[in-house]
Amino acid sequence: MKKIMLVCNAGMSTSLLVQKMQAxxxxxxxxxxxxxxxxxxxxxxxDSADILLLGPQIGYAKGDFQKATDKPVEVIAMVDYGRMNAPKILDAALAEMN
Incomplete structure (x- = not known):
């Protein structure tokens, strides 16, 4: 089983996107x-994820996360995040993990 973690400032703005990606x-x-x-x-x-997807609002922290883990760390594209484009974001995460 693959595990994807979406990361944002407070954990609130990504909850809808997570629901769409789960569906x-x-x-x-x-x-x-x-x-x-x-x-x-x-x-x-x-350690609880195979890939980290950062919300665009915290893209500045990508380097910090990369230093802390050897797992892939990606910033979700602003346009995909804004449109809650779950299929495209999921595809990008799966491609990075393979």
């Missing part, structure tokens, strides 16, 4: 867990 993964029959965590909590739980 997309379920529709595709994928064995994927997707969760959202605030930045501080994410740093303490790096």
């Amino acid at each position: 997309e993964a379920k529709n595709r029959g994928l064995d994927v867990t997707i969760e959202a965590r605030p930045m501080a909590e994410a740093m303490e739980n790096l």
Whole structure:
């Protein structure tokens, strides 16, 4: 099972996106867990994910996360985040993990 962690400032803005991504993964029959965590909590739980997707508003922290883990760290594109484009974001995460 693959685990995707979305990270944002407070953990609130990504909750809707997580729901949409979970629905997309379920529709595709994928064995994927997707969760959202605030930045501080994410740093303490790096081992619980196979990839970290940062909200565009905290893209500045990508380097800090990359130093803290050897797992892929990506910033979600602003346009995809704004449109809640769950299929595209999920595809990008899956491609990075393979």
